[in-house]
Amino acid sequence: MKTKLAVAALAIVFLAxxxxxxxxxxxxxxxxxxxxxxxxxxxxxxxxxxxxKGETVRxxxxxxxxxxxDAFIGDEDAQADHEKGMTLHDHGSESDAVTVKPxxxxxxxxxxDEAGETIIGCHETGHYAAGMKIVVTVA
Numbered sequence: 768m769k770t771k772l773a774v775a776a777l778a779i780v781f782l783a784x785x786x787x788x789x790x791x792x793x794x795x796x797x798x799x800x801x802x803x804x805x806x807x808x809x810x811x812x813x814x815x816x817x818x819x820k821g822e823t824v825r826x827x828x829x830x831x832x833x834x835x836x837d838a839f840i841g842d843e844d845a846q847a848d849h850e851k852g853m854t855l856h857d858h859g860s861e862s863d864a865v866t867v868k869p870x871x872x873x874x875x876x877x878x879x880d881e882a883g884e885t886i887i888g889c890h891e892t893g894h895y896a897a898g899m900k901i902v903v904t905v906a
Contacts (some may be wrong), residue, residue, distance in 0.1 A: 794867055799809040799824065800822075801824070801827055802826050808833060809832075811838075811901050815905075816902075816903045817899065817906065818897075818903060819905070820878055820880070821874040821878070821880065824879070825875075827872060827874050828867050830867040832853065832868075832869055834891065834898075835867070836889050836891055837867070837890055837891060838887050839864040839890060840886070840903075841863060841886065846886055846890075846895065848890075849890050863877055879903065880903060884904055885905060886903065
């Protein structure tokens with residue numbers, strides 16, 4: 768009987784772990800908070816955010832717009848590199864990026880290890896240049 772209970776408990780643990788979203792980059796269980804953000808046509812619903820150094824945040828992006836949007840976390844140099852990749856039709860497989868189709872939701876979990884400013888930017892054609900970004904201040 769104890770063996771059956773142990774096997775059942777292991778099965779439950781395995782299934783619970785397997786139910787994570789395929790569009791979730793990072794470990795959402797470690798997140799200290801979740802921030803909901805709408806992706807609209809050429810804008811995010813949030814333009815700035817304050818976080819603590821070492822804080823892990825889960826971002827829930829809901830695309831309420833009519834076109835694909837992405838969210839990429841990184842400094843200006845990383846944003847420029849990601850932009851180049853997007854223009855080459857490489858929608859990236861970085862752990863700090865997610866692409867969300869219209870009407871869908873995607874998530875991204877990130878730990879902010881360095882103080883200063885970092886950016887979450889959308890690099891679908893023309894969106895970043897139009898100002899589709901969130902400035903994250905890490906204190």
